[in-house]
Amino acid sequence: MNEQIRQLVRQAGLDDADFPIENWDNVPLAKFAQLIVRECAGFRNELGVALCTDPSALYRYFGVEE
Numbered sequence: 001m002n003e004q005i006r007q008l009v010r011q012a013g014l015d016d017a018d019f020p021i022e023n024w025d026n027v028p029l030a031k032f033a034q035l036i037v038r039e040c041a042g043f044r045n046e047l048g049v050a051l052c053t054d055p056s057a058l059y060r061y062f063g064v065e066e
Contacts, residue, residue: 038059
C-alpha cells in the first residue's frame, strides 16, 4: 500500500494499535483500496464520458499497477 492510501486510512481513523497500518499489505483491505482506484479510473458519467482523463496518473499516484 502506498503512502497516499496510508494517509487516507489514517484520515478515516482505521489505523489503530490493535490493527496497525503496517499489517494492511497482507489483508484484503489493500486489495479493496486498489479496486476503488481502478473503478474511479474507469468511471464514466451517464453520457459515457470518462471523468478521469489520465487513468495512468491515477494509478501511479495511488501505487496501483495497470
